[in-house]
Amino acid sequence: MEHIGFGALPYDFAHLLGGVMLLLSFTLLTQRRISATIATYAAQALTLAVAACWQGWVQNEPALYVTGAIAFVAKGVFIPLMLQRSLARLHLRGAREEAMGIFASMALGVALVVLSIMVVLPTTMQAGALTREDLALALSVVLLGLLMMITRRTAFTQVIGFMSLENGLILAAVGVAGMPLVVELSVAVLVLVGFVVFGAFLKRMDTHFHSLDTSVLDQVASENR
Amino acid sequence: MSGILLQGLMTVMAVLLLAIPLLSFRAPRLGFLAACVTCATGAVIDLVFLFQGAAPAVLTVPFGLAGQSTVLSIDGLSALFVLLVMLAGAMASLALRDDHGHPIATAPAVSLFIGAMLLCLLAADAFALVAGFELMSVASFILVVTNHRDHQVQEAGRLYIGMAVLSGLCLIAAVALLAPHGASFSAMRASPPTPGVAAIVLILAMVGPGSKAGLVPLHVWLPPAHAAAPAPVSALMSGAMTKVALYVLIRLLFDLVGPGIAPWWGLPLIALGIASAVLGALRANMEIDIKKVLACSTIENVGLVAIGLGVALAARGADLTALSSLAAGGALLHTLSHGGFKTLLFLASGSIQYGAGSRSLESLGGLIKRMPITAGVMILAAMSLAGLPPSAGFASEWTLFQSVIAAVRLGGLAWQVMSVVLAATLALATALAAAAAVRLVGVVLLGRPRSQGAAEAVEAGPPLRWAMLLSALGVGFVGLFPGVMLWFSDPAMSVIVHGTMLDRIGYLGFTATSDSAGYAPIFTLGLIAIVMAVIWAVLRAKAVPGHRAAPLWDCGFGDPPPWQPFGDPLAQYSGASFGQPLRRMLGTTLLAAREKVDLPLPGDTRPASIVVTLNDPAEAWLLEPIGRLRAIISGMADRVHFMTVRQALTLMVALLVGLLLFIATVEQL
The missing domain is CATH 1.20.5 (Single alpha-helices involved in coiled-coils or other helix-helix interfaces)
Known part of the structure; x- marks a missing residue:
């Protein structure tokens, strides 16, 4: 396990899956159409499911199949379906939204990826190559999720950014051998709870302000000052 | 033997820290009595230790902070300060029994305060030292805010706790730097710091324990906090707590840093000492509240001690043993005498505050007739404050002056110039302190009362009276037998400067260097008595027999009119008028003193006014x-x-x- 490196199939395939997730993160960052954003998120979650199962096979760890199954069912199918439904209910299907310019967000994203590689690779000298590359990719996905949360304007896409961030966390968790299943399960439950809370929040925000733009919240806050 | 005595002191500390506070919750006055007796016991144990030759002893207590054992120890240095703290503690506890039926609400904190100071002095590892220091800060903060409904007290308390936090943090940082190989003092001595680290420790020690002692520029907490606290507590804070802070400073700089001392080390202490001495003495001439006057004089005296310590450090760095022991002896002697006479003065201020109903110089006066005991002890203590022979203050300031004059031997031209400047400023500071003492005694005790309260002042109750008389006895002893006090300080000197003054001490007096003239208070007293007797006899012989009363020009200050039984207060010199020349001469530059005179035009009936502002x-x-x-x-x-x-x-x-x-x-x- 420790000596799996470049050129060996377990390493290459895991690396490929992580790369795909990172690519999808960049797509999320620049995608303006909300329904396409949800689809991209679903694709990222499905990739995560595959990556978890692959790690389960490589590490011979049956618990990771459970993680993969959760990722597939909850994040790959259930959450995107619910998001699409609420999108339809809010009459936002086909809506586009304003965001930071594509070049600027791409440049920032690339800078964050470089940063995460520069942080992770030197600090994890003792770990195996697979773990190190995986952690660097996962941290990149997390940072890109954060970036998406701050570059987007509506609460809807901010929620998606948050959940994409969580995908990065799970990717890191499955890449490290010996991470107990209970941690992954609790993170998954946390995300589901977060999803429910966000859903309720979005619904109320829509009924009260007829908008999902979080800047209306700032106006309310400044009125209450 | 020393081990047994240390165990005795530890028991005293445990009683002060644990038993008496619990007792004080239920019976505060009984608690004060118990604290007084316990402190007196501690003082006796400590005296036995000093008489035995002060052989150091170490005791490891199997419990303490951070799950480790606590190391306590006693040597000549700590024993000297223990003596001071125990005596001041006993006197303050006794004085607190004179409460006119209303014990202070924060009674449990008193014995906690004394016990914390004792812990700080007996500590021989970093944890115990810091714990004692912080507990001392917390307990004294509680005592400062005793009358917390007063707005000024709240402000003083906030300033005080802020400064206490700062000094605590600096102390923690300093001992942490000194303790890379273990928290006990022996481990610190075994691994002396590098010069760079030692310099940082010097700065931290001057900011941390230095601010607690009242060194400029971190002295700002001292006047308001001393004014806010009940008088016996102010006596403890000024007489004992600032001394404990000086002890921590000495312990860190002279003992624990050890061989890392260079001659320049004395300079920062000397500089801060000069600034404190001049600024404190000058402010003491400006303040109107008598407790603030006394607090500012504390700043001055701590500055004097710091100068002595600075010279001792520099001399130790230059390996001039005779000079360093002289300077250290002066500093320690002044610590003892100031601890004594300032305790006495604060107790007297408490007596005046209750007896005459005010602490303001503008409403006191003529108290010598109504409060003879308070007035008597106050004059005795003010003699020390002014540095008049044969008082305790004279003996210690004389020693300090001798060491400063001898400091020309420290080095080349720069040191010689510095020594001369130092001697001149020291003279200025002591002269200012003498002016402050004259002003205090003159305005408070002499003249005519300036208010109804002062005219009908009552003497202190028996406990406070006894506390003042016993303290006065102690101060008088220090004044008349400074040689004995220096003999007590000798073990401390061997700890801090590895020197001794035993070759220069006798029972009746001592000399500064082995071949120079010395100071023998008994003979000085005799000389003064002879001179006085001669003057009296001459006046008696030359006087015209018989006398008659004749009207004189009385400068407008005649007998009080019948409708103003205690005279017109405005016809007398007030505290502010006494301070005015100094305020105009030095105050405008050093203290940014400004006068605003409002003189109405002729025909205008509103009163004239003068408003004086001071800014430290x-x-x-x-x-x-x-x-x-x-x-x-x-x-x-x-x-x-x-x-x-x-x-x-x-x-x-x-x-x-x-x-x-x-x-x-x-x-x-």
Whole structure:
């Protein structure tokens, strides 16, 4: 396990899956159409499911199949379906939204990826190559999720950014051998709870302000000052 | 034998820290009596230790902070300060029994305060030292805010606790720097710090324990806190607590830093000492509240001790043993005498505050007739404050002066010039202190009462009276037998400067160097008595027999009119008038004193007024910038509080990215 490196199939395939997730993160960052954003998120979650199962096979760890199954069912199918439904209910299907310019967000994203590689690779000298590359990719996905949360304007896409961030966390968790299943399960439950809370929040925000733009919240806050 | 005595002192400490506070919750006055008896016991044990030759002893107590054992020890240095703290503690506890039926609400903190000071003195590891120091700060803070409903007391308490936190942090940092190989003092001595670390410890010690002792520029807490606390507590704070802070300073700089002392080490202490001495003495001439006058004089006296310590440090760095022991002896002797006479003065101020109903110089006067005991002890203590022979203050200031004059031998031209300047400023400071003492005695005790309360003043009750008389006995002993006190200090000197003054001490007096003239108070007293007797006899012989009363020109200050039985207060010199020449001469530059005279035109019936404002430089240059900084920081915190959602998210991400950048940079290096 420790000596799996470049050129060996377990390493290459895991690396490929992580790369795909990172690519999808960049797509999320620049995608303006909300329904396409949800689809991209679903694709990222499905990739995560595959990556978890692959790690389960490589590490011979049956618990990771459970993680993969959760990722597939909850994040790959259930959450995107619910998001699409609420999108339809809010009459936002086909809506586009304003965001930071594509070049600027791409440049920032690339800078964050470089940063995460520069942080992770030197600090994890003792770990195996697979773990190190995986952690660097996962941290990149997390940072890109954060970036998406701050570059987007509506609460809807901010929620998606948050959940994409969580995908990065799970990717890191499955890449490290010996991470107990209970941690992954609790993170998954946390995300589901977060999803429910966000859903309720979005619904109320829509009924009260007829908008999902979080800047209306700032106006309310400044009125209450 | 020393081990048994140390165990005895530890028991005294445990009783003071645990048993008496619990007792004081139920029966405060019984608690004060118990504290007094316990402190007296501690003083006796300590005296036995000193008479036995002060052989050091160490005791390891199998419990303490951080799950470790606590190391206690006693040597000549700590024993000397223990004696002072125990005696001041006993006197203050006794005085607190004179409460006119209303024990102070914070009674349990009193014995906690004394016990914490004892812990600080007996500590022989970093944890115990810091614990004692912090407990001392907390207990004294509780005591300072005893009358917490008063707005000024609240302000003083806030300033005090802020300074206490600062000095505690600096002390923790200093001992942490000294203790890389173990927290006990023996481990610290075994691994002396490098010169760089030692210099940082010097700065931290002067900011931490130095501010607690009242060294300029961190002395700002001292006058308001001493004015706010009940008088016996002020006596403890001024007489004992500032001395414990000096002890910590001495322990850190002379003992624990050990061989890392260079001659220049004395300079910062000397500089701060001069500033404290001059500023404190000058302010003592300006303040109107008698407790603030006394507090400012504490700043001056701590400055004098710091000068002595600075000369001792420099001389030790230059290996001049005779000089360093002389300077250290002067500093220790002045610590003892100031601890005694300032305790006495604060007790007397408490007696005046209750007996005459005021602490303001503008409403006191003529108390010598109504409060003879208070007045008598106050004159005795004020003689020390003024440095008049044969008082305790004269003996110690004489020693300090001798060491400063001898400091020309420290080095080349620069040191010689510094020594001359030092001697001149020291003379200025003591002269100012003498002026302050004259003003205090003259305005408070002599003349005519300036208010109804002063005209009908009552003498202190028996407990306070006894406390003052016993303290006066102690101060008188120090004054008449400074040689004995220096003999007590000798073990301490061997700890801090590895020198001795035994070759220069006798029972009746002592000399500064082995071949110079010395000071023998008994003979000085005899000389003064002879001179007085001769003057009296001459006056008696030359006097015209018989006398008659004749009207004189009385400068408008005649007998009081019948409708004003205690005279017109405005016809007398007031405290402010006594201070005016000094205020105009030195105060305008050093204290930014300003006068605003409002003189109505002829025909206008409103009263004329003069408003004097003083500004301590430390407040303008230190406290106010800190206040502005605090306002800026809280403004920034406020902005964070009202950020929009996206701004808050961006801030968090920016912080995270900044942290990662930091890690990446560190990894690359």
